[in-house]
Amino acid sequence: DAGVIQSPRHEVTEMGQEVTLRCKPISGHNSLFWYRQTMMRGLELLIYFNNNVPIDDSGMPEDRFSAKMPNASFSTLKIQPSEPRDSAVYFCASSLGLAVLEQYFGPGTRLTVT
Amino acid sequence: AQSVTQLDSQVPVFEEAPVELRCNYSSSVSVYLFWYVQYPNQGLQLLLKYLSGSTLVKGINGFEAEFNKSQTSFHLRKPSVHISDTAEYFCAVSDRNPSNNDMRFGAGTRLTVKP
Numbered sequence: 046d047a048g049v050i051q052s053p054r055h056e057v058t059e060m061g062q063e064v065t066l067r068c069k070p071i072s073g074h075n076s077l078f079w080y081r082q083t084m085m086r087g088l089e090l091l092i093y094f095n096n097n098v099p100i101d102d103s104g105m106p107e108d109r110f111s112a113k114m115p116n117a118s119f120s121t122l123k124i125q126p127s128e129p130r131d132s133a134v135y136f137c138a139s140s141l142g143l144a145v146l147e148q149y150f151g152p153g154t155r156l157t158v159t
Numbered sequence: 160a161q162s163v164t165q166l167d168s169q170v171p172v173f174e175e176a177p178v179e180l181r182c183n184y185s186s187s188v189s190v191y192l193f194w195y196v197q198y199p200n201q202g203l204q205l206l207l208k209y210l211s212g213s214t215l216v217k218g219i220n221g222f223e224a225e226f227n228k229s230q231t232s233f234h235l236r237k238p239s240v241h242i243s244d245t246a247e248y249f250c251a252v253s254d255r256n257p258s259n260n261d262m263r264f265g266a267g268t269r270l271t272v273k274p
Contacts, residue, residue, distance in 0.1 A: 087266040150202030
């Protein structure tokens with residue numbers, strides 16, 4: 046299995062632009078998580094899906110952030126408009142089953158907003 | 160809701176020395192506990208997990224952790240570290256509610272192994 050796939054690996058954009066991060070979970074996993082990692086705040090859970098349905102988005106920082114999971118093999122995290130404080134590494138993770146026993150993380154997308 | 164406190168943000172240690180990375184959790188319900196490792200420029204990787212049964216859990220790369228319910232701790236140990244163990248280590252907790260997929264991570268401990 047290829048593991049969790051994220052794209053792009055690096056993204057540099059100007060403030061005000063729209064950014065879309067993509068994730069392909071491990072085949073057969075039915076839970077998907079988006080995290081943000083910064084030096085100041087550590088690893089933060091933004092949102093998670095179960096069977097393509099958003100379960101908890103309380104970690105999404107603002108209305109500028111949105112996430113979708115149109116099918117079991119694809120999810121997006123969109124920031125519009127982007128701001129310099131959104132600069133971080135964004136991780137996607139997937140797991141099998143309703144109860145979290147282990148999450149498999151992707152390599153992350155390093156986002157820089159100038 | 161549960162939470163995790165990693166008591167040391169940085170732990171420097173010499174090669175072949177033992178190491179302990181401390182983790183305490185807070186929860187009003189029974190929990191699952193995890194340790195993840197993050198190597199530079201990579202995603203997190205599971206080291207070990209406690210689900211039930213024996214309180215001493217063995218993981219990959221020679222690491223082990225002990226669940227102590229009375230002290231609400233889950234400290235990570237290795238008797239002899241290698242240079243390659245230099246990484247960031249995260250303790251995590253999730254509750255046992257099967258309808259809850261929420262996992263909370265600690266702030267991380269940066270382990271630096273010196274030659």
